Amino acid sequence: MNFSEIGLGPEVLRAVEDAGYTQPTPIQEQAIPWVLQGRDVLGCAQTGTGKTASFTLPMIEILANGRARARMPRSLILEPTRELAAQVAENFETYGKHHKLNMALLIGGESFGDQIKKLDRGVDVLIATPGRMIDLFERGNILLSDIKIFVIDEADRMLDMGFIPDIERIVALLPKMRQTLFFSATMPPEIKRLADNFLMNPREVSVSPPASMAETVTHAMTIVQPDDKRSALRHLLKTEDVKNALIFCNRKRDVAILHKSLEKHGFNAGALHGDMPQSKRTETLEAFKKGEITLLVCSDVAARGIDIAGLSHVFNFDTPLHAEDYVHRIGRTGRAGKLGRAFTIANPEEGKQIAAISKLIKREIPLISIDGIDLAEFEELSDRRRRRPARKDEARRDEPRKEEARREEPRREEEPRAAVARAPKPVEARPPRPEREARPDREQRVDVMRSEPPRRDRDDRRRRREEDDDDEVVIGFGDHVPAFLLRRARPLAAPEA
DNA sequence: AAAAAAT
Numbered sequence: 101m102n103f104s105e106i107g108l109g110p111e112v113l114r115a116v117e118d119a120g121y122t123q124p125t126p127i128q129e130q131a132i133p134w135v136l137q138g139r140d141v142l143g144c145a146q147t148g149t150g151k152t153a154s155f156t157l158p159m160i161e162i163l164a165n166g167r168a169r170a171r172m173p174r175s176l177i178l179e180p181t182r183e184l185a186a187q188v189a190e191n192f193e194t195y196g197k198h199h200k201l202n203m204a205l206l207i208g209g210e211s212f213g214d215q216i217k218k219l220d221r222g223v224d225v226l227i228a229t230p231g232r233m234i235d236l237f238e239r240g241n242i243l244l245s246d247i248k249i250f251v252i253d254e255a256d257r258m259l260d261m262g263f264i265p266d267i268e269r270i271v272a273l274l275p276k277m278r279q280t281l282f283f284s285a286t287m288p289p290e291i292k293r294l295a296d297n298f299l300m301n302p303r304e305v306s307v308s309p310p311a312s313m314a315e316t317v318t319h320a321m322t323i324v325q326p327d328d329k330r331s332a333l334r335h336l337l338k339t340e341d342v343k344n345a346l347i348f349c350n351r352k353r354d355v356a357i358l359h360k361s362l363e364k365h366g367f368n369a370g371a372l373h374g375d376m377p378q379s380k381r382t383e384t385l386e387a388f389k390k391g392e393i394t395l396l397v398c399s400d401v402a403a404r405g406i407d408i409a410g411l412s413h414v415f416n417f418d419t420p421l422h423a424e425d426y427v428h429r430i431g432r433t434g435r436a437g438k439l440g441r442a443f444t445i446a447n448p449e450e451g452k453q454i455a456a457i458s459k460l461i462k463r464e465i466p467l468i469s470i471d472g473i474d475l476a477e478f479e480e481l482s483d484r485r486r487r488r489p490a491r492k493d494e495a496r497r498d499e500p501r502k503e504e505a506r507r508e509e510p511r512r513e514e515e516p517r518a519a520v521a522r523a524p525k526p527v528e529a530r531p532p533r534p535e536r537e538a539r540p541d542r543e544q545r546v547d548v549m550r551s552e553p554p555r556r557d558r559d560d561r562r563r564r565r566e567e568d569d570d571d572e573v574v575i576g577f578g579d580h581v582p583a584f585l586l587r588r589a590r591p592l593a594a595p596e597a
Numbered sequence: 598a599a600a601a602a603a604t
Contacts, residue, residue: 180601180602181601181602182601182602207602208602208603208604209602209603229601229602229603230602230603231601231602231603231604232602232603233603234603235603235604236603257601260600260601261600261601261602262601262602263601263602266602350598350599350600351598351599351600352599352600373600373601374600374601374602399599399600399601400599400600400601401600401601403600421598421599421600422599425600
């Protein structure tokens with residue numbers, strides 16, 4: 101199919117052509133006609149599949165007629181991160197260049213003045229992150245009663261980030277008569293329920309489920325002691341043909357540390373995480389996209405949606421804490437049919453996380469060793485856990501003051517680690533698993549391989565954390581947590597009827 | 598256990 105047959109007007113087509121595209125991607129081919137017809141759409145797709153243009157192009161077409169009044173935007177797009185919001189804004193600039201649509205980008209970290217000025221002039225397209233959008237609404241700078249098209253992008257990410265109450269609140273302020281487009285990379289039950297609430301008789305559009313990602317991406321992982329991680333990474337950077345790469349850390353602090361270390365070793369690296377000033381974030385991302393920086397050390401702020409053309413490598417300097425995040429991080433490469441390579445540098449404690457990832461992507465990640473660095477083994481998890489309760493009881497009998505002092509001591513981890521390293525069944529050593537076949541030793545393996553389904557409920561997560569943390573000294577309520585503390589917070593506004 | 602987003 102060609103773009104010219106999809107139902108878009110000549111101006112939009114000209115802009116698409118100028119950008120160098122002739123053929124719509126599958127998601128565009130499926131979604132655009134429905135959006136043009138005014139239907140609600142439920143889209144299951146990751147960015148890089150052309151998802152953004154699948155709503156920006158028809159939106160430009162629909163909004164071409166009519167004009168926005170002051171403070172009354174005609175469409176609203178919500179994005180989970182500032183970078184994604186900026187990316188969508190760029191998309192409207194590119195494809196809306198032959199139209200005179202007013203657009204405002206409402207994100208945190210930038211001054212209110214310009215954003216308010218734009219709203220006063222009247223905007224056709226409002227692109228926002230939830231926090232700033234609600235802030236401006238409460239200040240009376242936005243009226244949402246004229247919204248014709250509402251887009252929720254990256255809904256699963258919004259859920260992860262705890263934005264859903266905000267989203268429900270915003271939806272309650274929108275007119276009931278509107279068109280809603282809802283996109284999510286994954287469709288867990290909680291997201292589906294949300295979609296059912298927001299959408300009316302939607303057309304469902306779905307492309308490239310996460311599992312197929314592995315077709316274009318070569319995975320590998322290595323296991324090293326934490327102290328060896330940086331040299332392992334440097335070795336990979338030197339031996340791989342790295343054009344440009346994202347390097348993910350789990351903590352912002354480690355992003356900064358690794359960035360410094362790489363620069364010290366002469367690599368052309370930048371850093372990106374959410375505690376950096378917005379101006380710096382924008383600047384660094386631009387420099388990386390232009391190729392002025394070849395390595396970008398980042399937190400999960402960049403894990404989803406960020407679109408960098410032709411990214412050759414993704415490195416997980418830390419194993420992602422949630423298996424889905426692996427899929428999202430890796431999804432930055434191997435896009436648009438291009439090949440990509442992904443390396444994970446795990447440490448011996450992360451066997452459980454790796455097992456959860458293997459289960460999710462339905463394949464083992466090949467284990468590689470790196471010259472000059474000792475290949476470690478995963479610790480036996482169940483073994484360690486069995487030993488823990490005893491220590492907990494001991495700890496309880498100690499005086500609280502002693503506990504305080506013990507905590508401030510530098511942690512001496514050598515002993516327990518050496519003990520577990522000798523444990524009998526290293527996870528990594530198990531034979532490759534034949535696909536979907538019940539095996540007699542399955543039960544046994546489940547113990548190690550167990551990974552709970554992704555549970556997003558924050559309270560649940562806290563509860564689990566407390567269960568796992570047997571070593572932790574119990575203060576305050578002790579094991580008993582009153583039920584009211586575990587109850588979910590209610591959304592501020594009742595969801596739409 | 599961490600990151601993101603409002604100041």
